[in-house]
Amino acid sequence: MAVSLSSGVSNALSSLQSITAQAQASQFKLATGKKVNTAVDSPVNYFTAASLNDRSSQLTGLLDGISNGIQTIQTASKGIDGITKLVSSLQSTIKQAQSDAAQNRPTKAGTALATAAEAAVTSKSLKDIALDKKIGGADATADAATATTSGDVGIDTTTAVKAAVFLKSDTTTYTASFDSTTATVRDVVNEINKSGIATAFVDEKGQLNVKGTGSEEVQFGFGVGTDDTTSQAAAAGAGNANAKIGFATADNVAGTGIKGQAITSAVRSNLIDQYNDLRSKIDDLAKDSSYNGINLLKGDRLSIQFNEKTGKNQTKLDIQGSDVTSDNLGLVKAGNTKLTGQVNFQNDSDLEAATKALTGALTSLKSLSSTFGANLSVAQTRQDFTKDMADTLSTGAANLVNVDANSEAANLLALQTRQQLSQTALSLSNQSEQAVLRLF
Template sequence: MASTILSSGVRNNLLTLQQTTAQQSVIQNRLATGRKVTSAIDNPVNFFTSQSLSDRSSQLTGLLDGISNGIQTIQAASKGIDGITKLVQSLQSTVKQAQADAAQNRPTKAGTALSSATEAAVTSKSLKDIALDKRIRDTTGVDVLDDGIANAATASSSGDLGIVEAQTFLGLSITAGTTTYTASFPSANATVRDVVNEINKSGIATAFVDEKGQLNVKGTGSETVAFGFGTSAVDGAGAITDAAAVGTNNNTALGFLANDGAAATSALTSSNITSAVRSNLIQQFNDIRDQIDKLAKDSSFNGINLLAGDRLSIIFNEKTGANQTKLDIQGSTLTSDNLGIVQATNTQLTGFFNFQNDLDLDKATAALTGSMTSLKSLASTLGSNLSVAQTRQDFTKELANVLTTGAGALVLADPNEEGASLLALNTRQQLSQTALSLANQADQGVLRLFG
């Protein structure tokens, strides 16, 4: 079969029309898929580079779930510490309530009466005032023999306790627990009131004369108190030594037994009266203490509890081995025992806080203060780790977005550009079709020669 030979004009216009149609097809495919590079054939460099960037972006996006879980785990532990801190504050409040209670078990002792009804009748004063005004040393003129025998008060004299006049210095020695207070002062003109005032300066004991004329000495805390009163003809140091020595009889002048304790007087021991207020606070303290352990056990997320000693690893990049970037957080086992908070009790037992004892309450206060310091330190550490994890989370999101954008820039088509190109090709196609029609008309002009 013979082939048809087209004229040069028709052939050129037809070729142009075919090229335009092919370009239209390419652009239409780009607009349909949104990509200008769909395979390695289109652009191998851009195709494989884009694929690598997309893969890394996908891997980083996959790590975001793990980072998010890690952040929630840290926040769960942080919330646990916040709760435990409030419980420790409640314990502090409980201890303060116990300390504020007017303790009934203060060690106390009352001596024999230093004044009598006969003296009250003679002086027209109360037994209390007579006792307070009495001098310590034997008053010259009333008892010229200075024989160490107490002189009763008269209408013109306050009387004395009978300490021989040669003892020119008086001394006090007071010991409560591990604290000792000593003082000395001249005996001339010194009265029972001076002794009371000196005892009250100690801070570890108080003294007063009651309405019966008895000198009362009472510890300010729960610890056993040893009280001694001494004299010296030489100096104040000698009087203090005498006050603390065993065997002195000077305490008798104040109405106390001379030598039935470790010091010059019998020890002032607890009356063993249990405070009902403090007893009620013991159960409250122990219940709150137990809640600390329970709250710490409940501070887990997705099976990991940083307050139970668990370890958390948050992976930040897609690499492995030495090139892997991650954050390792070693948790702490948080319990009331580890915080130094032991149980409370009503008696003196090793490893417990005796709520009836002021010294133990002071120890409880110190332990709770230490617990708060430990909690603040742990909260600070978790806060720092949380900040790192959140920063890396934001960075990973932004980096994944950058990678996705970069990958798209290599293979995605610009719809505006492609649309403009398609419009131009459509116009070119119309012009090519018109030119082809004109070329055909020129060829048809030959036929008129045979008309």
């Protein structure tokens, strides 16, 4: 049988039930930490937060790939630093070789081009007198230097308006011509020094000296003619004018040229093994500059993905590595002989060429290091951006669904107070009905 409740009791009970439901909901929000736990609570906030959290999770997942990419670039960069140090060591080895064995170079000094009498008249050293002497003049007679004239070596430059030098060492030949009417012995010295085959200087005795840059015999000739062709042919042939500058006619003939000492420098020979060993270490270091199976110094390709999208909307960084080897850097092996693709440590010209190759190698390494540095900066910037972006997305999602604990706790406390008041009101309503029993 149904029991009828008074209006006061019914209202008090209804209020108590409502407050209890609200308190339970508030307790659930505080327990979960969210004000939106299901789509029913707030569809827009619920699905928006889920989308933001999903993207944040995807970006966070990409951070491992970005980190691996950064480490790969840094490994390659450290490899370049090591190779650069090895190249610098190779430069030191070359410098040691260049500073040694000058006594082994084929060298010959001509007869003196200046006399003590000229020195007394001009008050100059024999060296300066010889250097200042002209190639020739109006006749074929050598003119001595005076207080007012520099003198000449005795070539008739009225018809022989061109002079030339001829140099040959092994298979390398150098020929150059210049104006003989104004040229001096100093110009002859300068032309020889341009050859790369030999160097020249005038000593304190006034003698022209020619020294080969390698250990091979050097052929030297000086000639004059009416033009470039005839002067160069004279310098290279038996009709040369070697005697005018203190040399023998046969000095431009193989077998009778400037032979010097046919000796191999032991110091330079010992440096060959050191050079080749350092060179091989470049290849070894490049091979070992690998991270997680990718080696940018052996031509591998690195791809770093920066966002969660695919296709044309995907952003990434592609880095194409380079195959760094001693050969690709232009650094050839060293030896004691003149062979194609080999540095002859006994030849000054080869050592100079090796120095230039090492300088070029350092330039290439610097350029590659700069490229990797720029890519590393991009990757690190995107790593920081991705971290910040993931945090921003997570924070945005939290703002949509997370509960304000302080506010909700205060609300729960208020509801508990109201609940107690409602219970008191219900008790009072029951007491009013119990008062009817006192009438019996």
